[in-house]
Amino acid sequence: MTASHPAEHGHDVVHHKQSFWEKYVFSTDHKMIGMQYLFTGMFMAVIGGFFSYVFRMQLAFPEQSVPLFGLVTPAIYSSLSTNHGTIMIFWVAMPILIAAFGNYLIPLMVGCDDMVFPKLNRLSYQVFLLSSIVLIISLLLPNGGFGGAWTSYPPLSSSAQYNLTPYAATLWLLAVALEFVAFLIGGINFLTTAMNARAPGMKMFDIPLMIWMIILATIMFMGSVGPLIAGAVMLLMDQTIGTAFFDPVRGGDPILWQHLFWFFGHPEVYVVLLPAMGIVAEVITVFSRKKMFGYKTVLYTSIATGIISFFVWAHHQFVAGIDPRMANVFTVTTVIISIPIAEMIFVYIATLYGGSIRFTTAMLFALGFLAAFLIGGVTGIFLGSSGSDIYFHDTYFVVAHFHYTFFPISIIAVFAGLYYWFPKMFGRFMNETLGKIHFWGTIIPFNLIFIPLFYAGAAGAHRRIYSYEHFPELAIPSVQNMQIIATRALILLLLFQFVFVFNFFWSIFKGKKADANPWKANTLEWQAPSPPPHGNFAELPTVYRGPYEYSVPGRELDFWPQNEKP
Amino acid sequence: MTAATHAPVATGRSATGIPTAKLAMWWLLASEIVIFGGLLVVYIMRRVMFDHWAAYAEHTNLIAGSFNTFALVTSSLFAVLAHQAAEAKDHKKAFPYLWVSILGGLVFLIIKSLEWSNEISHGFTITSNLFWSFYYTAAGLHGLHVIVGMVAMGIISMDVAKGKNLHRVEIAGIYWCFVEVVWIFLFPLLYIAK
Amino acid sequence: MMQYILPEASSSAASIDFLIDLILALGGFWLIVAEGALFYFIFKYRRKEGVKALYITGEKHEEKRWIHIPHNLILLCDVVIIAFAVKVWYDVKQFQPPADETVRVIGQQWSWRFVHPGLDKVLGTADDVETVDEFRLKIGTTYHFQLESVDVLHSFSIPAFRLKQDAVPGRVITGWFKPTRLGEYDFQCAEICGIGHGIMRSQVFVETPEAHDKWLKAHQPHPQVASVSK
Numbered sequence: 001m002t003a004s005h006p007a008e009h010g011h012d013v014v015h016h017k018q019s020f021w022e023k024y025v026f027s028t029d030h031k032m033i034g035m036q037y038l039f040t041g042m043f044m045a046v047i048g049g050f051f052s053y054v055f056r057m058q059l060a061f062p063e064q065s066v067p068l069f070g071l072v073t074p075a076i077y078s079s080l081s082t083n084h085g086t087i088m089i090f091w092v093a094m095p096i097l098i099a100a101f102g103n104y105l106i107p108l109m110v111g112c113d114d115m116v117f118p119k120l121n122r123l124s125y126q127v128f129l130l131s132s133i134v135l136i137i138s139l140l141l142p143n144g145g146f147g148g149a150w151t152s153y154p155p156l157s158s159s160a161q162y163n164l165t166p167y168a169a170t171l172w173l174l175a176v177a178l179e180f181v182a183f184l185i186g187g188i189n190f191l192t193t194a195m196n197a198r199a200p201g202m203k204m205f206d207i208p209l210m211i212w213m214i215i216l217a218t219i220m221f222m223g224s225v226g227p228l229i230a231g232a233v234m235l236l237m238d239q240t241i242g243t244a245f246f247d248p249v250r251g252g253d254p255i256l257w258q259h260l261f262w263f264f265g266h267p268e269v270y271v272v273l274l275p276a277m278g279i280v281a282e283v284i285t286v287f288s289r290k291k292m293f294g295y296k297t298v299l300y301t302s303i304a305t306g307i308i309s310f311f312v313w314a315h316h317q318f319v320a321g322i323d324p325r326m327a328n329v330f331t332v333t334t335v336i337i338s339i340p341i342a343e344m345i346f347v348y349i350a351t352l353y354g355g356s357i358r359f360t361t362a363m364l365f366a367l368g369f370l371a372a373f374l375i376g377g378v379t380g381i382f383l384g385s386s387g388s389d390i391y392f393h394d395t396y397f398v399v400a401h402f403h404y405t406f407f408p409i410s411i412i413a414v415f416a417g418l419y420y421w422f423p424k425m426f427g428r429f430m431n432e433t434l435g436k437i438h439f440w441g442t443i444i445p446f447n448l449i450f451i452p453l454f455y456a457g458a459a460g461a462h463r464r465i466y467s468y469e470h471f472p473e474l475a476i477p478s479v480q481n482m483q484i485i486a487t488r489a490l491i492l493l494l495l496f497q498f499v500f501v502f503n504f505f506w507s508i509f510k511g512k513k514a515d516a517n518p519w520k521a522n523t524l525e526w527q528a529p530s531p532p533p534h535g536n537f538a539e540l541p542t543v544y545r546g547p548y549e550y551s552v553p554g555r556e557l558d559f560w561p562q563n564e565k566p
Numbered sequence: 567m568t569a570a571t572h573a574p575v576a577t578g579r580s581a582t583g584i585p586t587a588k589l590a591m592w593w594l595l596a597s598e599i600v601i602f603g604g605l606l607v608v609y610i611m612r613r614v615m616f617d618h619w620a621a622y623a624e625h626t627n628l629i630a631g632s633f634n635t636f637a638l639v640t641s642s643l644f645a646v647l648a649h650q651a652a653e654a655k656d657h658k659k660a661f662p663y664l665w666v667s668i669l670g671g672l673v674f675l676i677i678k679s680l681e682w683s684n685e686i687s688h689g690f691t692i693t694s695n696l697f698w699s700f701y702y703t704a705a706g707l708h709g710l711h712v713i714v715g716m717v718a719m720g721i722i723s724m725d726v727a728k729g730k731n732l733h734r735v736e737i738a739g740i741y742w743c744f745v746e747v748v749w750i751f752l753f754p755l756l757y758i759a760k
Numbered sequence: 761m762m763q764y765i766l767p768e769a770s771s772s773a774a775s776i777d778f779l780i781d782l783i784l785a786l787g788g789f790w791l792i793v794a795e796g797a798l799f800y801f802i803f804k805y806r807r808k809e810g811v812k813a814l815y816i817t818g819e820k821h822e823e824k825r826w827i828h829i830p831h832n833l834i835l836l837c838d839v840v841i842i843a844f845a846v847k848v849w850y851d852v853k854q855f856q857p858p859a860d861e862t863v864r865v866i867g868q869q870w871s872w873r874f875v876h877p878g879l880d881k882v883l884g885t886a887d888d889v890e891t892v893d894e895f896r897l898k899i900g901t902t903y904h905f906q907l908e909s910v911d912v913l914h915s916f917s918i919p920a921f922r923l924k925q926d927a928v929p930g931r932v933i934t935g936w937f938k939p940t941r942l943g944e945y946d947f948q949c950a951e952i953c954g955i956g957h958g959i960m961r962s963q964v965f966v967e968t969p970e971a972h973d974k975w976l977k978a979h980q981p982h983p984q985v986a987s988v989s990k
Contacts, residue, residue, distance in 0.1 A: 073955075074955045074956065074957075074958050074959070075955040077958070078952065078954075078955055078957070147952075147954075147955065148952060148954075149952045153913055153951070153952075154912075155911065155912045155913070155929060156912040156913065156952065156953060156954060162869065162911060162912050162953075162954055163954060164954070164955060248928070248929045248930025248931070249929070249930065253930075254913060254928060254929065254930075255928065288805065288813060289812075289813040290813050290814065290815075290816070291815060291816065291817060291818075292818070293816060293817075293818035293823070294817075294818030294819065294823075294824065294827065295817075295818070296819070297818065297824070297827065319915070319924050319925050319926050320926045320928075321925075321926050321928040321931065321933055324849070324853040324854045325854065327849055327853065328846050328849065328850075331842060331845050331846065331849070332842055332846075335838045335841055335842050335845070336838060336842075338834070338838060339831060339834055339835055339838065342790070342794075342830075342831070342834055343827060343831050345794065346794070346826075346827050346830060346831075347818065347827060349794065349797050349798050349801060350816075350818065350823075350826060350827065351818075352798070352801040352802065352805055353801055353805065353814075353816070354805060354813060354814030354816060355801070355805045355813045355814070356805065356807040356808070356811060356812065356813040357802065357805050357806050357807055358807050359806075367798070367802060370798055371795060371798060371799075374791060374794050374795055374798070375791065378787040378788075378790065378791045379787075381783050381787050381841065382780065382783050382784075382787075385779065385783060385841055385842070385844075385845035386845050386846070386848075386849040386853075387775075387776060387779045387844065387845040387846075387847070387848025387849045387852065388776060388779045388780045388783060388845065388848070390776060390848075390849075390852060390853070390922060390923070390924050391762075391776055391780070391919070391922045391924065393924055393950070394915065394917070394924070394950040394951065395950075455765075458762065458765050458766075459765050459766055459919075460766055460919030460920075460946065460948075462917065462948050462949075462950045463950075463952075464952045464957060464958075465957065465958040466958040467958060470958075470959060470961050471946050471948065471961055472944075472946060473766065473919065473920070473945070473946040474946070550813065550815075551812055551813040551814065551815050552815055553815050558812060558813065
């Protein structure tokens with residue numbers, strides 16, 4: 001057994017100047033690996049976002065050539081919508097929320113000099129990069145990308161005779177499997193580092209919520225992905241060597257895949273929710289100068305949500321052909337899970353009470369997250385209730401619901417985190433004015449996209465349909481206009497993202513310089529220089545208090561860093 | 567590749583009291599348990615549902631399976647002995663013990679390839695029917711883990727020969743015991759239940 | 761509220777719509793309360809010169825009450841919603857009222873085949889009328905359906921009936937419905953089934969028994985064909 005050394009230094013022990021390859025490409029430094037995940041995720045977001053632009057243009061203006069793309073055939077439409085969902089969840093939300101923020105922040109926020117296994121960390125990114133490449137290749141094949149939805153239900157996904165994209169279907173599945181492996185590898189680092197490498201004095205309840213949330217998410221991911229990996233192996237074999245795991249003609253069961261998929265798929269949405277809540281916790285405490293209301297409540301409700309999330313999966317399968325009696329069990333668990341989540345949101349709102357709120361761009365995005373996610377959460381009840389899900393299943397109501405959860409999670413909260421930690425990462429501020437323009441240009445169009453889609457879904461518009469021209473009940477102006485409004489709002493949304501892209505890259509080089517702790521925050525990453533060098537801290541910190549001691553009565557300053565000696 | 571950097575301070579810390587390498591291995595095994603668990607639960611549910619699978623299972627080779635069980639258990643024993651030697655800093659003993667362990671794995675793989683060649687020549691392939699699909703998938707996944715374990719032990723033994731990094735013997739041993747435990751579940755499910 | 765968007769054309773539609781309204785009312789209430797509190801606090805607790813923020817841990821009992829009370833009220837609302845959801849689900853999916861007639865619905869890439877019992881009202885006899893993409897029903901008749909797929913997953917969906925059920929290859933899934941409103945309605949495939957999923961559309965015709973019988977008579981299968989089409 002090894003003990004930690006007294007008087008530790010996290011100093012740069014690489015005594016020669018690193019080459020470009022060593023510093024940027026083959027780095028084992030957690031901060032660089034975090035950046036690699038961030039930039040890969042941002043690149044994939046451009047692809048995923050572009051796909052949504054193309055298929056939304058087809059929906060609003062059917063059969064018309066889409067500028068910057070061309071004509072959208074039914075096959076292309078299926079592939080665009082499949083890969084939009086797949087990319088956004090596996091190659092944008094997870095890498096940015098968990099791998100980028102997790103890698104960058106865990107060592108800094110727990111007060112050590114790197115992840116416990118830096119080379120394993122590098123390997124996880126390399127596997128992830130490989131998975132991205134495999135996915136992109138699948139999109140470029142002659143028959144087009146896989147078009148069987150991100151859920152990839154067999155027999156459509158298991159047989160090329162049905163999906164007409166034999167190689168793309170297999171490459172898609174392989175890419176997802178590799179992504180899972182990358183996150184399993186990365187997760188081991190996150191858990192071990194957070195559990196073992198904490199600064200002396202950092203007890204369980206002194207750990208910032210951001211770190212807790214990433215840890216809980218990692219545990220949930222590891223606990224839920226196993227059966228799906230087994231299922232993916234089975235599906236790969238059905239696709240390539242002709243086994244019959246999911247082939248009903250030869251004794252297999254297509255519904256088995258659905259169970260394996262959703263057993264992972266439901267916890268997965270909380271796997272991405274929790275880190276987003278973690279970001280929002282950090283941002284709202286700093287910019288309202290208030291201690292987190294009920295830190296332990298947040299922790300316990302997160303754990304409760306995580307546990308219950310393993311028991312709700314079949315609400316995705318109410319009408320799939322499962323035994324109808326099972327539906328009753330799952331409707332109970334699903335509606336009940338709304339309680340710990342509601343409690344978490346209430347606690348966050350209560351944190352604002354009596355605060356001194358500063359509306360920085362990061363804070364605006366964090367507050368926007370709360371406002372939007374509330375709508376996502378409430379609309380989930382319509383779907384978790386089995387009786388009403390009979391109607392809403394596979395309609396745009398579902399699409400609007402999950403965008404009101406996923407968009408806040410993977411876009412709004414991410415922007416909050418980026419604007420907040422940008423000074424730490426690059427030693428400079430992003431421009432606040434451009435940030436505010438970006439904020440309003442994101443949040444307003446976002447609502448204008450999806451509120452019309454709630455209506456379209458309520459009117460019966462079903463999912464994954466390339467054109468509603470053939471459906472008399474849906475080709476009417478009141479519904480088709482919803483499609484047009486949504487598309488126009490999306491274009492507006494995408495245009496405003498250029499403001500962010502410009503601001504982000506320009507500020508890396510030309511932003512106003514920032515010192516170590518520009519936001520006057522308590523957590524340990526603000527005790528390292530901005531940006532932190534290899535090794536992070538000149539002297540590794542010791543912790544004396546929790547992370548949210550803001551506006552403590554009797555103190556002159558309204559913040560109290562965790563490592564400041566009492 | 568990066569220049570020879572020392573391990574970060576983080577690697578040596580242990581706020582929980584458990585060494586980081588061991589903690590990491592346990593987390594790895596936790597995720598592996600869910601993978602194998604998922605596969606085996608699905609298999610068991612189907613086995614219970616489909617009576618006719620018992621007839622297919624008649625053709626699995628109980629002798630080969632038993633021999634393989636013996637090979638893995640013996641191999642695990644030597645992994646434990648290697649760990650004990652490593653704890654006592656006796657790398658001269660730990661090295662051969664590790665290699666007996668690896669040899670046990672090799673015996674396992676050889677018997678399995680003979681067993682499978684025989685079954686395939688009799689027409690029991692992975693696509694014959696769903697029972698055989700599960701059989702080859704589960705045992706195959708396990709076999710891949712055996713290979714990985716053998717390679718890992720081989721790599722670690724190189725350092726052990728020089729008396730270095732002896733703590734890794736325990737880590738490999740934990741992994742190897744996991745591989746054995748999975749087989750302890752597979753053996754009755756695939757070979758005994760007829 | 762749903763009835764203003766899409767007519768209620770089956771006997772189950774009203775209860776499903778009621779459940780939706782219930783959730784809208786309860787969920788809407790809590791949404792307004794939560795958003796209201798959020799925006800109120802955002803406005804009221806803007807940073808003001810010289811005003812320091814409060815130090816509240818959220819661990820004290822009086823503080824936690826503000827969370828516990830809404831928590832318990834929401835739990836109550838959830839129980840009510842679950843009760844109604846289970847009731848509606850049971851009525852639609854578990855309970856099968858005795859059938860007046862049975863129909864077969866068969867999905868394939870990329871069309872729907874419907875087998876209507878003929879004038880003898882019995883399915884599986886020589887006078888059954890088979891159609892492609894045309895579903896003809898009598899108002900007020902309780903139908904059992906036998907739902908099948910010949911290839912991949914499809915889903916039998918009639919929004920105006922508030923009816924949906926996935927079709928799984930290798931199985932025959934049964935259910936029921938009773939049309940209560942004359943008219944023509946969309947019939948959709950509600951599970952992605954390949955590149956033709958978007959054109960997989962049928963039309964439902966709910967007509968009077970007289971009109972239906974007239975249609976049946978006019979489409980009697982040719983005696984030779986009848987013996988082949990099984």
